[in-house]
Amino acid sequence: MFSRRILVIFLCIALLLTANAAGPGVVYPYSNPASRYVFSYDLNQPGPTMTCNGSSNATGTPFQQNTQWSVVYSNGTKQVISSISPLIFAMSQERLSIGGFGQTNLTILNVTNILDGATISCGISVLGVIQQIASFTVKIYRAPVLIAVGTVNGLKESSVTFQIGDTLSPPPYPTTPTTLVIAGNGTLTSTQIEYNHPNLTLSSLTESNSGSYVLTAENFRFNGMFLGASNGTFALNVQFAPVITAGRSQVAAVQGQPFPVSLQCGTNLRGNPIPTVQWKSSNGTVVTSGGRYAMDNGPSNVQLNISNVDWNSNGTWMCILSNGILSSIVVNMSLFVLVPPSPPPNVTNGFISLTNPKSQVSVSWQVPTSSGAPPCSVYRVAAVSARDLTNYMYTTSWPANQTFATIDMLKAGLNYTITVYAVSIIGTTEAVSSPSDMVILSTDPDVPTVICSSLATSVGTVSVSWTISYDGGRPVTTIQIGYRHVGIGGNEYQDTQAVVSPGATSAIIMQQFVATSSYAFQVNVTNEVGTSTCLCGQVTISEGIPLPPKIYTPFTYEQNLVALMLSTASGGGTTGSFAFRVISLDPYVNQSFSFPSYVGGTKVTILITNLQDGVTYLFSVYASNVYGISDPASVLVPPPSQNDSTLGAIAGGVLGGIIGLLLIAIALICFLVYCRNTVATRENTAYGVTARAELGTNIVHQLDVTDNSL
Numbered sequence: 001m002f003s004r005r006i007l008v009i010f011l012c013i014a015l016l017l018t019a020n021a022a023g024p025g026v027v028y029p030y031s032n033p034a035s036r037y038v039f040s041y042d043l044n045q046p047g048p049t050m051t052c053n054g055s056s057n058a059t060g061t062p063f064q065q066n067t068q069w070s071v072v073y074s075n076g077t078k079q080v081i082s083s084i085s086p087l088i089f090a091m092s093q094e095r096l097s098i099g100g101f102g103q104t105n106l107t108i109l110n111v112t113n114i115l116d117g118a119t120i121s122c123g124i125s126v127l128g129v130i131q132q133i134a135s136f137t138v139k140i141y142r143a144p145v146l147i148a149v150g151t152v153n154g155l156k157e158s159s160v161t162f163q164i165g166d167t168l169s170p171p172p173y174p175t176t177p178t179t180l181v182i183a184g185n186g187t188l189t190s191t192q193i194e195y196n197h198p199n200l201t202l203s204s205l206t207e208s209n210s211g212s213y214v215l216t217a218e219n220f221r222f223n224g225m226f227l228g229a230s231n232g233t234f235a236l237n238v239q240f241a242p243v244i245t246a247g248r249s250q251v252a253a254v255q256g257q258p259f260p261v262s263l264q265c266g267t268n269l270r271g272n273p274i275p276t277v278q279w280k281s282s283n284g285t286v287v288t289s290g291g292r293y294a295m296d297n298g299p300s301n302v303q304l305n306i307s308n309v310d311w312n313s314n315g316t317w318m319c320i321l322s323n324g325i326l327s328s329i330v331v332n333m334s335l336f337v338l339v340p341p342s343p344p345p346n347v348t349n350g351f352i353s354l355t356n357p358k359s360q361v362s363v364s365w366q367v368p369t370s371s372g373a374p375p376c377s378v379y380r381v382a383a384v385s386a387r388d389l390t391n392y393m394y395t396t397s398w399p400a401n402q403t404f405a406t407i408d409m410l411k412a413g414l415n416y417t418i419t420v421y422a423v424s425i426i427g428t429t430e431a432v433s434s435p436s437d438m439v440i441l442s443t444d445p446d447v448p449t450v451i452c453s454s455l456a457t458s459v460g461t462v463s464v465s466w467t468i469s470y471d472g473g474r475p476v477t478t479i480q481i482g483y484r485h486v487g488i489g490g491n492e493y494q495d496t497q498a499v500v501s502p503g504a505t506s507a508i509i510m511q512q513f514v515a516t517s518s519y520a521f522q523v524n525v526t527n528e529v530g531t532s533t534c535l536c537g538q539v540t541i542s543e544g545i546p547l548p549p550k551i552y553t554p555f556t557y558e559q560n561l562v563a564l565m566l567s568t569a570s571g572g573g574t575t576g577s578f579a580f581r582v583i584s585l586d587p588y589v590n591q592s593f594s595f596p597s598y599v600g601g602t603k604v605t606i607l608i609t610n611l612q613d614g615v616t617y618l619f620s621v622y623a624s625n626v627y628g629i630s631d632p633a634s635v636l637v638p639p640p641s642q643n644d645s646t647l648g649a650i651a652g653g654v655l656g657g658i659i660g661l662l663l664i665a666i667a668l669i670c671f672l673v674y675c676r677n678t679v680a681t682r683e684n685t686a687y688g689v690t691a692r693a694e695l696g697t698n699i700v701h702q703l704d705v706t707d708n709s710l
Helices: 002-022 647-678
Strands: 036-040 049-055 066-072 078-080 089-093 101-108 119-126 129-140 151-155 160-163 179-184 193-196 199-202 211-220 226-246 250-254 261-272 276-280 293-297 301-306 315-322 329-338 348-353 359-364 378-385 393-399 404-407 415-426 429-432 439-442 449-458 461-470 476-485 506-509 518-527 531-540 555-558 561-567 576-585 588-598 603-609 617-625 633-637 680-684 689-693 698-704
Touching: 049 119, 049 129, 066 101, 101 119, 151 160, 179 193, 193 211, 226 315, 226 329, 250 261, 250 429, 261 315, 261 329, 276 293, 301 315, 329 415, 329 429, 348 439, 359 415, 378 404, 393 404, 449 518, 449 531, 461 476, 461 518, 461 531, 476 506, 561 617, 561 633
Parallel strands: 036 129, 151 226, 250 329, 603 698
Antiparallel strands: 049 101, 066 078, 066 119, 089 101, 119 129, 160 199, 179 211, 193 199, 211 226, 226 261, 261 301, 276 315, 293 301, 315 329, 348 359, 359 404, 378 393, 378 415, 415 429, 415 439, 449 461, 461 506, 476 518, 518 531, 555 561, 561 603, 576 588, 576 617, 617 633, 680 689, 689 698
16 A cells, blocks of 8 residues: 555656656746836726736646736735735636646736735646746835924934824835925025935034924826825924123222123023023122122123122132033133222422423332232322313323332423322223322423424415414414525525414415525414424425526626626516616616516627716616516626826827727627627617517617616
């Protein structure tokens, strides 16, 4: 019996091996048997049809073969499709024949959540053994669904993760939306967010990220079909420890000062939640508002004001900021309270009058009975005049080991009150003692102090400005402007008679200034003590009185004829005229002649005729224009020498005179011929003078001094 069973088993194995060798039981799928995805459009909707194709080898022992569908769910549970409710699947199958083809189809009638992630397999049963030839994985497409979230707390510079999507099964596919948009009144950016259904992660949080946000997610199928979009809301509250911009770490005050001392913890206080502020005194006691203490604990300024500070207030005060996030912030401030020294006793002075306007006073004192806390740093000596507390107050500091001082540069003619103070100093804070006993002195008056401010010229005028910095202790009585012609008249300043009122600070001088000349100016200020002078510099006049003409050496042809050659100087910036004057004392002659207008640089020749023998003449030439008359250019012409001692001398003189007259006549004739041939002639009958004027540079005038009509 046992042997028979063994024989049957061997025969089955042989048949099986033969069948496999022949190949009629091997089924080959048309496509790659690797897993593929089968997707549905939505839940509770019909799904796709899956097809399993196979073929058998044309040779071998023919026998029937059966196909089988099975499903393995995402939780690992496996079921054969035929045993599942027909509400989910519809299956059709076709048996494979030897040497032929066959296929079996499976359709998902209703897509349910349980199918998401399930693997559906197609296999062939050969002698009761299922050979798998294809498998399909089901992945369900679903639009995202975002939810409304309340307030989410996160710490500054950290990350926070919270649920923003639904937890329905299956989750939306694709899990990561194709588009994710965030908007709100905070500064959260897309680079700080990461969505991984159903959670949203926010990273690198900052203070400004706090706010309310709307998150929009949408996704698509692989074939581009839009599945849907959804909005989710959340409020982000970024929490952080207190932050403050610290104030001064050291503060000094003076005991007995009439105003409170301020300890500033800092400004721009921030924190989330809002920080609380606590103050502790130098002895560790918690300080509350009221009495000596007033607090300002607002976000813009955290400050403690302490009234009536004294020596016991010295030490370190603490400002503690906390909000339950991380550790508290402690700001330390050191308060130094200075105690003023007592005033220096026994102040004396000796007054020394120096060269005006300086004055000096020497002051001595003794060490105070109390040096203060910290000890006295310097002594301060003050000299104050009641006339003007701003401009006439002098204060100098001297080392604490010195009990005498000298104050100079006191103003003249004032009454001063001298006091000495002892001063203790920490940083820029000073504890000053009460003033010492006063010493009163008077300084001698002095001349005023004047400073020239500006000097400028205009057409024919000069403007001068000055400042009287101090009147010398006595009222100013007069102000005068002086000037001198630079290069003419030496160093003496002429008084312009430009006397202005004592309160004046400027003047315009309208004198007869010579053109192209330089003038130096000074300002003289006088009070009852004397006069002070300020040199204002010099200016050059562009338009003014012409310069005097230049006279060349005169030529005397005979007793009654003189030829003068002169050249006109600058016209003073404008066209001018000239006047000629002949003066003799015995007999008396004083005649003037005027000439037409000439510009500067013109050469003029003047012939003076009908002069008397033995008379010395003074010839003067003036230039004039609209600004005035120049200084004269003069030359003294003596008479020809005469000698009556001998007849020979007379004869020689006569002969020489005749010869001279002939030569002069010849020269004059040639000169007149030359003038007639080279110049244009015009008559000036008003003066009985024949003037011949060349159109170029030589102008000839002939003057007859006996013409009484001139």
